[in-house]
Structure formats: C-alpha cells, structure tokens
Amino acid sequence: MAWVAERRVFANSSKMNMTTYWWVNHKQTFKHEIDGEYLWSPKVEKSGARSTFYNNMREAVPGDIVVSYAFGKISYIGEVADYAFTSPKPAEFGKAGVNWATDGWLLPVTWYRLQNIIALKSLLPEIADTFPEKYSPVNVRTGRGNQKAYLAKLSERAFQIIVSHAGANLGYLKKQGNEEGRFISCLDMVEDGLVAQIANNRDLTESERAQLIKARKGQGLFRRNVQLVETACRITGVDNDRLLIASHIKPWRVCSNTDERLDGANGLLLTPTVDLLFDRGLISFNMGGVILRSSRLSTFDVVQLGLESPLQRSVGHFSEAQEVYLSYHRSNVYLP
Amino acid sequence: MAWVAERRVFANSSKMNMTTYWWVNHKQTFKHEIDGEYLWSPKVEKSGARSTFYNNMREAVPGDIVVSYAFGKISYIGEVADYAFTSPKPAEFGKAGVNWATDGWLLPVTWYRLQNIIALKSLLPEIADTFPEKYSPVNVRTGRGNQKAYLAKLSERAFQIIVSHAGANLGYLKKQGNEEGRFISCLDMVEDGLVAQIANNRDLTESERAQLIKARKGQGLFRRNVQLVETACRITGVDNDRLLIASHIKPWRVCSNTDERLDGANGLLLTPTVDLLFDRGLISFNMGGVILRSSRLSTFDVVQLGLESPLQRSVGHFSEAQEVYLSYHRSNVYLP
Secondary structure, eight states: OHHHHHHHTTSOTTOOSOOOEEEEEOGGGHHHHHHTTEEEEESSOTTSOOOHHHHHHHHOOTTOEEEEEETTEEEEEEEEOSOOEEEEOOGGGGGGGTTSOSEEEEEEEEEEEEEEEEEHHHHHHHHGGGSOSSSOSEETTTTEEOTTOOEEEEOHHHHHHHHHHSOSOGGGOEEOSSOOOSHHHHHHHHHHHHHHHHHTOTTSOHHHHHHHHHHHTTOHHHHHHHHTTOOSOTTTOOOOGGGOEEEESSOGGGOSSHHHHHOGGGEEEEOHHHHHHHHTTSEEEOTTOOEEEOTTSOHHHHHHTTOTTGGGSOOOOOOHHHHHHHHHHHHHTOOO | OHHHHHHGGGSOTTOOSOOOEEEEEOGGGHHHHHHHTEEEEESSOTTSOOOHHHHHHHHOOTTOEEEEEETTEEEEEEEEOSOOEEEEOOGGGGGGGTTSOSEEEEEEEEEEEEEEEEEHHHHHHHHGGGSOSSSOSEETTTTEEOTTOOEEEEOHHHHHHHHHHSOSOGGGOEEOSSOOOOHHHHHHHHHHHHHHHHHTOTTSOHHHHHHHHHHHTTOHHHHHHHHHHOOSOTTTOOOOGGGOEEEESSOGGGOSSHHHHHOGGGEEEEOHHHHHHHHTTSEEEOTTOOEEEOTTSOHHHHHHTTOTTGGGSOOOOOOHHHHHHHHHHHHHTOOO
C-alpha cells in the first residue's frame, strides 16, 4: 500500500483520524463521474426520503479512498480531494439522471485507473462476507450492485482484498488525463455549465443574462445590491471595497431563480480568506450573529490566518431576509 | 458637482488626498476601451523610450476622474475603478494596435456617457489656456489631440469648464450597459481572450493547452510544480492545501511562454487574502525575503486583516529562479 501511504502526505496535515474506505455504484453516470473527477448524488430520494447512501457524501473527507464499481467491474480507485459541496445535477448527465432531483451533493475525487480491471464475480468468494447485511452496496448472491445503493462504507479488509487483485504494481497507477481533482475544478465545471445555460436562455433579456453571469463572481448588480445591505466584512471589519468579495450565502450555482441570484440579502461582503472559509462551509453564522466553526477547520489554521480573535465575537444581527439564506447555508454548505 | 461628490462615498475610505483629473486621447481604440471599461497603453514607446503619458497609467488611483476624448469630441467621463495592472494588449484591438508593444498597463475605468456631447473646438476659446505647454494632450491651435499623447493630467479648472458644458443634468448621467468596472471584470476579459488563443493554438498538444488553461487559476501541473518548491504561505504560515492558492509571481496573463506559465519557481502558495494583496501589487518581496508594503495599503486594513505582525517579519530567502520572477513583480505589479 505504498501508493496510499505516499498520497497521505498531501492530505490535511491536521487530520489525525484513520482513512475511511468507500464503495460507489456509478451505473449510467460512470463515464461522466470518472472524467469529471467527482461523485454526484441527489440529497434525498425521489420520494423525498433520506438515504444513508446519499448522506454518506457529506461523511467522506479529503484523503478517504473510494472504490469505483460499474457494469460488473472495478476499474478505478480514487482519493477524495475535498469535502462534498451542494451542487445542482451536472448538465452532462442528460437523460441518465432524469429520475433524480436536481439538488445534490458533489464530491471531488481524484481517480486512478487500475492496471488489472477486476470483475466483481471473480472477487465474490473472497469478499462476500466482508459486506454488511444492511446497506451493502452489492448483492452478494447475484454479484450485482444493489439498486438503491450509491456511496457505501467499505471495510478495510474488503479494500485490502480488492487491492491484492489489482496487481502487484499499484505504484505505477497512472492518473487520469484530468490531473487535478480539487474542489475548484469541479466547481468550475458545474458553474461553466450553468453559465452556458443562462447565456442560451432566451426567456431572459440580454441585460438579465449579463447580470446573472456577473453575479457568479460577485460582480455587477448583485454586488451593488449587497452593498446596499452590508458595508464591511462581518468578521475582519475591513470596509475597503477593493479588498472585499461579494459572496453568495446560498451559493450562486444552487439558487432557484434570478431573484435569488441577484438578491442583496443573499450576499455578504467578505475579505478573501473569510470568503473561502464561508464558501466551503468551514464557518457559518446563526441568526443572532454567532459564528459557527466547523470541526474540520483546525485551530492551527485559524491562528495562522489571524482569525482566532475575530472568530470569537458575534458579528451582529442579520435581517430576516438574510436569515432565510443563512438557514440554507447552515444545512447545505456548513460542515458541522 | 453633486455627481462626483456622491461617487466619493465608494472610494477607498483611507484615501485622504484630492482627486486627480485626467484627459485621455483614445483614437482608434475608443470603442473597445469604453465598452470594456478600461484604458490600455503600452509600457514604453515603440523606440523603447519612456513616455510620461504611459507612466501616468500607474499614477492614476481609484476615484480619479478621466475625461474621454476621441474623434474631436468628449462623450464620456469616467471614474478610475482600480489601480492599473500589467496586461498584454487586448486581443480585440486587432489592427488598431499593431504599432504598439504587447506589454502594457490596463487601467479599469467606469464610464458615464454625457448627455451633451462636447465638440472640443467649441470649448477651445475657454479651455485653451488651461492646458500646459509641455505634455498637453491637445494642440490648442488645431484643436486636435497630440499624436504621442495618451493619458495626461488635467487641471481642476479645465475639468470644471468641461462639466459646465456637459449640461445641467450631470446628476442624471447614465452608466453604460456594462455596469461593473472593477479590476476583476477587466482582468477576466483579458484572460478570457488569452484562454481562447491558447485553446486554438494548434502548435500545442491538447495536454499542454489544458495545463496552460488550468494554470490560470493556479491548478493542475502549475500547482504541483509550485508545491515542489513551496510548502506553506510565506506570510501566514498556513500549510493546509485546501486553504492555499497557487499564485503566479509574474502574472499568468503576461508570461512570455509555456515554460513561464507552468514554472514552479514562478509561483507562491498563499492564503486567499495574501494572494489578493500580492496579485494587486499591494505587497511584494525582495530577494532576501523582506516584505515590501505599498503606500496604497492602509495600516487600518492591514490590522483588520490580521496581517500586522506577519507583515513585519522576513519570509525567508528565495531561490535565484524565483528572484527573476520577483524582480518582474516588483517592477510591474507592485505599487510602491
């Protein structure tokens, strides 16, 4: 497992816990998810019911290992590159995703193609008893993926069995053509797709299209609307316009309509580092202005960023209109 | 002058000095510069000689006022939206800019169209004696722009004369369709043009094109190359990969070739706020690692950003390869 050990160096230095192993049933979105270096699932089932397999998307942390299963075979192993973020269904899914809700989680994963492709059937005699009774991703009798399963926990022993079949040359695993699986590339992919949709939407005027696209980067009408509501970074207190980012509270990519994307109440003026922390769910706010700090944000990082003291005071109240968006942020962006 | 006074609210709160007025002769790039909300000039004349008119691009500060002159008329007045930055000649200039060097300054300006378009000739009797003998932007005898003049200082009295001819309804000045003239929109425009050029350059392999485009946002091969050289933010000390931006020292948009765009020595790992300050020339480093702080970065901002103490220590030495790029940054990005 030299390959896995070596990769660990790049993981978050403040992360002390052990690696979690995951199994994913891609089915018809296999190619998109491998090429795009991510996993995507709806947040809830079609019926509105919660799903352990979908909730697992937010349990995965950077450095976790994912075994990719599709069409009877294991062809890729991946490393989770960043925390899952709230994201609309990738447009590239097309018909394949027609039965899923639009609102979902996107988990960035860097995939490595195995030298030996493994047929699950050939593995069953060895691996069957490592799968749990409940929430097993595969039916150990038929050797096929379970219909409702998506991302499921895998025991370390199961992972070791799989690796032993992948061949002796794991050290030579070649990265896919797309060599960068970090948060920001997946985000760009999703958002570029939305920009194309907006640019082609003839129900909007040219000026509306332009303003919606500018809003993505906190510019234009959205920025001016935010400036009517907020005057300085809530955390650092900086009020110099050129050092502030107009950041969406409910992310631009998941806003339901034009109004939400341009609503001044859906924005905060934040200095760049605070914007990053807020955007990635490492901090949030409750209505009274108390700062919520994710357990995934280390004290070391907070101190180095000069935010130890600012993060300990209240940032002042929010309006009811802002609270609607903050409530979304706490549930769908913030990582507790 | 209620219009100007009103706009002042948005200017840098730490700026105490008075407004400077400028006059620009656009000539054949008038339309591009108005529509794109910027001014662009080469850094030096064709002969390599320095030009006061080009050097003025870096003297302009946010909040300054620019009078736009082209084809015998004054049709727009603008407000400088951000400091000039180093930028290649906009591709949209096409043949119009064929006689200029590629390396230049881009100054973001928010333009307002005048209700009364003013013919310079009609203004001459009143305004002629306000222009200086040396470096005048116009020939007061012929009423035409001086050949070599681009951005020239204008006296407050000249500006008041112009405003008095613009009509009584300056308060109704309408913003242009493009309503956001901040740094980041101009930057995007320039860089989007370069991305298109790279994407169409058949002298590069597909993989090279992909890596060059990713390098723009500090991703892919460039990021990995930087990680071989740098391990943490030089200023904050943060080493958490997910909180770091791989920032070009010599900006991506002005790199001479593929090697410079992907060279690990041309990058630093910086936390987002530090990245912004470095990118906009508000800080730089000398070879020994002493931090240079721009006079345009206020102490208030530095304190609020939690950078007062980090900015006072040396950040450690740089390699000779890094120093080549840092030298460019000090001369072409840093604002002393």
